[in-house]
Amino acid sequence: PDTLSAQGFFHIENERACFHTGLYTQRYKAVYACFERNKKQNSTLKWYFNGFCDEVSPNLKYIHPLPNKPYFPAMKNGVNFIPEWPIRVNVDHILGDEENLERIPSKIRKVKNLPLLLETAVELARRKSVIEPSIIVPQGYQNRLQYLLPVCLTNMVKPDLAMTLSVMDGYYLGNLSDT
Structure with missing residues (x-):
């Protein structure tokens, strides 16, 4: 197949092409610009813009892996936090410790899917920190x-708690803050 990936930032495969715009939806899903091969014979354009979409769009159904967000190394407000690193939430410690559990809002403390809610x-x-690096302290x-x-x-909109993120080797370990 006709496949190209320039440093993971642009993807061309068969009749489709896309790139990560660096923008995000209101739910912090990455926005991709999508193109299709131009089949009009009397046109000099090889591609035409098909629209913007997120990762679940049918336009991206067969694109794997999705292109990376363009990266421009620079200091972000003096903070060297790397938002692309995963966060491993120490759920057992947070929910298994009575003092930590008291920091969770009382109306959700006993919900059965609290571990999933916390990790989500x-x-x-983390996704929000990609577009608003100033939220990281x-x-x-x-x-x-x-x-x-x-x-x-x-x-x-309103945070319920702060998570401390300890720097590990390529990821962050998340625990509840004492503040």
Whole structure:
């Protein structure tokens, strides 16, 4: 097949092409620009713009892996947080410790899917940090750098708690903040 991937930022496969715009939907899903091969014989254009879409669009059904977000190395508000790194939420420690559990809003403490809700809220906060790096607050703790990430569990706008993110080797370990 006719396949091209320039450093993972642009994808061409058969009759389709796409790239990650660096933009996100209101639910923090990546937005891709999609193109199709131009089949008009009297045109000099090889491709035409088909629209913008997120990862679940039929336009991207056969694109795997999806193109990466373009990366331009620069300091982000003086913070070297890498939002592309995954966050491993220490769910057992958070929900298994009575003091930590008390930090969770009371109206959701006993819901059966609380572990999933917590991990999903952290993932949404990580996605938000990609487009709003100022939500991340660096802090020193025991002579190490860690970050505070606001997490929204009951309201998509107002954070319910802060998660501390300890820097590991290529990922962050998330625990609840004492603040």
